[in-house]
Amino acid sequence: MLAKLTGWLLLGIVRLLTGAQARWYGCPPKAEQRIYFANHQSHADLVMIWAALPEELRSITRPIAARDYWANTPFKRWITTEVFNAVYVERAATAPASAAPHAKPAEAEAPPLPTRAAVAAQAERIEPSMEPLLPMAPAAAPIVDVTPEAFDEVQGRLDLPAPPPAAPAAEPTPPPREPEPAAVAAASGPDPLAPLVEALRSGDSIIIFPEGTRGHTGEPQKFKSGLYTLATMFPEVVLVPAWIDNVQRVMPKGEIVPVPILCSVTFGAPIRVDEGEERRPFLDRARAAVIALRDV
């Protein structure tokens, strides 16, 4: 009851400040199972896209929230679980966790190892904040891509020091912190994608931000491969690109009071993984689909 009231209040505030317009180009708002993937510029993205969805879809669509940002105070925790019905994903703590189960499949494919140092350096840019794009977990299911490169991406996204140079995949490091039992119910291990897989298995739609971190410029960064992983695991789920416009102006980093500026969320035509399509080309195509919505 309280959650519902808060939801309405929040919706009212968001509409008053931003308009929270949904523009459906390319697909209608429809109650089918979907993965919405959008650009990421601000903490408020989660709230924006939640507010832009029509009432009926809002109840079956779960946004992704990084546990270390959205669950660090009791109020944020309450609002994300009760009002947004969000799926928590681990960010920092899961790096070694994803490393462990990674071992065997990685060796099976074994493409040339990319430079880990470069990726690790990239990690320092990332601020400790909401990173709804979870580390994509190679171990989620046997079908997913588990190349060392993919692993590096996981690593690069995390606020952890780079693992020892010795092939981290071989280390049987135990997970330092277990995700909440409820969140990982379906997964075999402490896999960061597990909560998402769980949500999708139970028939919910989800909202993810494949850039992983908030961008500083207008251009979205390269997409991380979690999207590809989920898309190949759930081929029947419709992938809808979305462009969230103007949100960074409402509340720039470091500000507390939002400013009223009209924002919109544009939903584009669904895309799908083509037969035999590789991970990188698909992710680039997905990113292009999101960027293309900027100018419609």
Added chain:
Amino acid sequence: MNQFLRSLTPTEQVAALFLIVFGLLVVVSTTAFFLTFRERRNPVHDAAWQAELAHYRKLLGTTWFMAVVFWVGWALGETVATVLFALIAFFALREFITLSPTRRGDHRSLILAFFVVLPIQFWLVATARFDLFTVFIPVYVFLAIPVASALADDPSHFLERNAKLQWGIMVCVYGTSHVPALLLLSFPGYEGKSAFLVFFLVFVVQTSVLVQHVISRRTQRKPFAPNVSRSFNWTSWGIGIAVASLVGALFSFITPFKFGQALAVSVIACIAGSMGHLVMKALKRDRGIPNWGKKGVGVTGANGLLDRVDALCFAAPIFFHSIRWYFNA
């Protein structure tokens, strides 16, 4: 009829005005409804005609909304009317800012504009502090906004950014706040009827804009400033002003003015309004958009609001100050 209307108390007269407006709306809406109904069952006209009808129905919806809003504002008193115009100012400024590029450093100034300047201005109106409310924005805010900007430590495009914000506040907040301020003007023998003055201003200005638009559509004259507006030319502008002022003069019985005075204030309001509309068109052209609001898609109902109120934003202060000066109201 006229005798009967004059015998009514001011409140009854305003109520009668609303009755007439709502009566007309009911008649038009019913006609539109039956037309649509007939077309559904037995289409006679082509697609273009259907689209036109749909367009008119939408316009009718907006008119209903506006009429109800005005009625609620009047029925609940001056305070509610002031709050109503404060909301309009808020939405208009929101649209204006959305389409004027701002930088990170403007954030605090924007907060100041939306959450401090706007409420204070309308509070000054509601409490009838005329001396302060006419100078609050041009004098005090004029300094406060650039100070907030300067403290944000971002000098790039400083003048441009601040000029835009000042301008937006002048048009959207200062201009709009003069409409409810009309409610507080006091003319001898005209107590309780100030709602007519607001109606008079809105009606006259909208008529001039509408007539001008229709005439320029019909006659297809050469536009005077084609880079700014494809429809503006002096002939249709003149006709628009003349027709609207004449209508205004005929409506002088609802105002405290005599026929000639009503004609004069109508001319002033219409010139200010239509020129303001043209100015806003130039602004829109510069931003490369046909309409205010987000890419022409209206879902929230607040979009394109500035398109509808821009003429009023410019006309209201001039109307207000000219009659306050001349009539010493």
